[in-house]
Amino acid sequence: MAMASFARRKAYLLSRNLSNSSPDVFRYSHSLTAFSRGFASSGSDENDVVVIGGGPGGYVAAIKAAQLGLKTTCIEKRGALGGTCLNVGCIPSKALLHSSHMYHEAKHAFANHGVKFSSVEIDLPAMMGQKDKAVSNLTRGIEGLFKKNKVTYVKGYGKLISPSEVSVDTPNGDNTIVKGKNIIIATGSDVKSLPGITIDEKRIVSSTGALALSEIPKKLVVIGAGYIGLEMGSVWLRLGSEVSVVEFAPDIVPSMDGEIRKQFQRSLEKQGMKFMLKTKVVGVDTSGDGVRLTLEPAAGGDKTTLEADVVLVSAGRSPFTAGLGLEKLGVETDKIGRILVNERFGTNVPGVFAIGDVIPGPMLAHKAEEDGVACVEFIAGKIGHVDYDKVPGVVYTSPEVASVGKTEEQVKTLGVEYRVGKFPFMANSRAKAIDSAEGLVKIIAEKETDKILGVHIMAPNAGELIHEAAIALQYDAASEDIARVCHAHPTMSEALKEAAMATYDKPIHI
Numbered sequence: 001m002a003m004a005s006f007a008r009r010k011a012y013l014l015s016r017n018l019s020n021s022s023p024d025v026f027r028y029s030h031s032l033t034a035f036s037r038g039f040a041s042s043g044s045d046e047n048d049v050v051v052i053g054g055g056p057g058g059y060v061a062a063i064k065a066a067q068l069g070l071k072t073t074c075i076e077k078r079g080a081l082g083g084t085c086l087n088v089g090c091i092p093s094k095a096l097l098h099s100s101h102m103y104h105e106a107k108h109a110f111a112n113h114g115v116k117f118s119s120v121e122i123d124l125p126a127m128m129g130q131k132d133k134a135v136s137n138l139t140r141g142i143e144g145l146f147k148k149n150k151v152t153y154v155k156g157y158g159k160l161i162s163p164s165e166v167s168v169d170t171p172n173g174d175n176t177i178v179k180g181k182n183i184i185i186a187t188g189s190d191v192k193s194l195p196g197i198t199i200d201e202k203r204i205v206s207s208t209g210a211l212a213l214s215e216i217p218k219k220l221v222v223i224g225a226g227y228i229g230l231e232m233g234s235v236w237l238r239l240g241s242e243v244s245v246v247e248f249a250p251d252i253v254p255s256m257d258g259e260i261r262k263q264f265q266r267s268l269e270k271q272g273m274k275f276m277l278k279t280k281v282v283g284v285d286t287s288g289d290g291v292r293l294t295l296e297p298a299a300g301g302d303k304t305t306l307e308a309d310v311v312l313v314s315a316g317r318s319p320f321t322a323g324l325g326l327e328k329l330g331v332e333t334d335k336i337g338r339i340l341v342n343e344r345f346g347t348n349v350p351g352v353f354a355i356g357d358v359i360p361g362p363m364l365a366h367k368a369e370e371d372g373v374a375c376v377e378f379i380a381g382k383i384g385h386v387d388y389d390k391v392p393g394v395v396y397t398s399p400e401v402a403s404v405g406k407t408e409e410q411v412k413t414l415g416v417e418y419r420v421g422k423f424p425f426m427a428n429s430r431a432k433a434i435d436s437a438e439g440l441v442k443i444i445a446e447k448e449t450d451k452i453l454g455v456h457i458m459a460p461n462a463g464e465l466i467h468e469a470a471i472a473l474q475y476d477a478a479s480e481d482i483a484r485v486c487h488a489h490p491t492m493s494e495a496l497k498e499a500a501m502a503t504y505d506k507p508i509h510i
């Protein structure tokens with residue numbers, strides 16, 4: 001069924017009363033109210049919706065539920081709303097990435113533009129202060145949104161004691177019971193610890209410690225070349241640390257398109273980041289002043305050692321369900337502790353739902369938000385919509401790397417015949433004008449239909465450029481559809497248009 005628009009497809013499915021829960025397509029409900037326990041406000045103290053966790057999944061679900069007219073309470077234990085993302089994740093990391101980038105540009109790039117300084121200095125406490133200010137403004141902003149939308153905010157640790165009751169231990173030592181017809185678990189994730197490595201958030205840090213170091217480490221060793229390792233590694237590299245990244249897999253960011261990944265790794269190496277791939281950390285000694293790591297090839301072999309002042313453990317995150325009471329209630333989880341849900345985010349226990357990092361799927365803030373909106377739409381008897389195949393991913397390094405849809409390796413595995421169109425920023429006039437021409441756009445389209453299957457961009461602002469591609473994928477567009485849209489000149493976006501032309505025909509500017 002070729003359907004270009006969500007509205008058309010929604011109308012079609014509603015008219016047919018169809019379910020469509022294949023992972024490759026939109027998620028829809030066939031029996032729109034069957035799994036929730038109703039939503040008409042009872043007028044009693046009981047909530048229609050209780051959300052445990054105030055991160056991007058939980059707070060967005062709570063606001064949307066209230067906007068849909070549901071009496072809603074959100075329970076959060078950390079004393080501030082916004083979850084991992086706002087407090088110790090997306091926002092503080094992007095603040096430090098921006099500040100460190102400005103320092104690096106001032107030191108290494110401004111002179112090329114004729115802007116000269118006699119000296120450039122880092123004021124680390126001021127840099128951290130700017131980051132903390134951004135975080136506190138934003139967390140307070142969510143409290144304001146809760147008030148505006150009449151979401152009740154309960155501070156404390158929530159534990160499910162029945163499918164409709166949450167016991168909350170509040171910060172002042174009290175306990176209160178919050179009742180709800182529908183309960184949404186949005187408790188997120190926590191850093192995955194590695195055997196034999198104890199995080200003390202001083203010398204051996206998680207991302208949380210890496211966001212708040214009081215000094216610039218001379219030598220930083222990062223374990224794991226994923227999103228966190230490369231972003232936080234970039235921050236401290238730009239501020240002057242020697243950064244070595246130890247990665248178990250043969251490649252950095254294993255989920256990335258192979259061709260883009262190679263160029264990305266070369267770019268990071270040019271900036272001074274060192275990679276030790278196919279390598280594992282088998283021991284950590286903190287008995288001296290610094291940290292001494294023992295390394296071994298992933299396939300086994302001779303051990304070597306590596307010295308560090310600080311070690312960042314960034315080898316993935318695990319779902320956070322500690323103390324939630326899931327076992328007693330019989331809520332099903334998978335082998336790695338993620339809560340299992342159906343296409344309406346319902347667990348096996350009627351009336352109990354789960355969203356965000358605590359369920360399977362990409363561990364990303366925008367995915368958690370989409371889950372949250374769709375989940376409460378289902379609870380309210382409406383149609384929710386999330387497509388995990390079309391969730392964009394962005395590594396906010398310099399250059400940024402952004403992607404949506406399938407990698408070339410995935411398309412090959414599927415056995416689909418495809419075409420690839422590429423366009424380098426070296427041939428883009430805006431990129432040349434601003435002396436920032438590293439990177440490329442790569443589009444993969446089905447050969448027979450020209451339908452776009454995946455788009456991968458490496459560029460300074462790839463995280464912004466990717467959304468044109470996300471819309472194209474969402475509406476089943478062909479590469480020719482992008483190529484025939486008039487793009488303003490001179491913009492970096494023209495590289496996407498040219499890559500699209502290169503996919504089905506020929507580009508003009510190369």
Ligand SMILES: Cc1cc2nc3c(=O)[nH]c(=O)nc-3n(C[C@H](O)[C@H](O)[C@H](O)COP(=O)(O)OP(=O)(O)OC[C@H]3O[C@@H](n4cnc5c(N)ncnc54)[C@H](O)[C@@H]3O)c2cc1C
Binds near residue numbers: 052
């Ligand atoms: C350093 C770092 C950088 C990141 N950068 C990005 C990025 O740039 N873009 C992106 O998309 N994603 C990023 N992420 C991932 C992103 O933070 C998560 O995907 C997102 O926060 C998940 O949202 P969530 O609501 O599911 O969970 P969380 O944000 O983890 O929120 C869960 C909340 O639930 C609370 N909670 C847990 N248990 C209970 C309980 N029993 N009672 C009450 N409250 C409870 C927790 O305190 C927490 O506040 C980053 C993560 C890290 C660590």
Ligand SMILES: NC(=O)c1ccc[n+]([C@@H]2O[C@H](COP(=O)([O-])OP(=O)(O)OC[C@H]3O[C@@H](n4cnc5c(N)ncnc54)[C@H](O)[C@@H]3O)[C@@H](O)[C@H]2O)c1
Binds near residue numbers: 194364
């Ligand atoms: N820009 C963003 O959107 C952003 C930024 C930060 C974090 N995040 C999210 O947070 C999650 C966690 O980030 P992360 O970087 O910790 O995880 P990740 O899954 O992105 O990367 C972890 C890396 O560690 C490697 N690894 C695993 N065990 C190892 C070991 N024992 N030794 C060496 N390497 C090992 C893996 O092969 C992988 O490359 C990610 O899934 C991501 O979705 C997103």
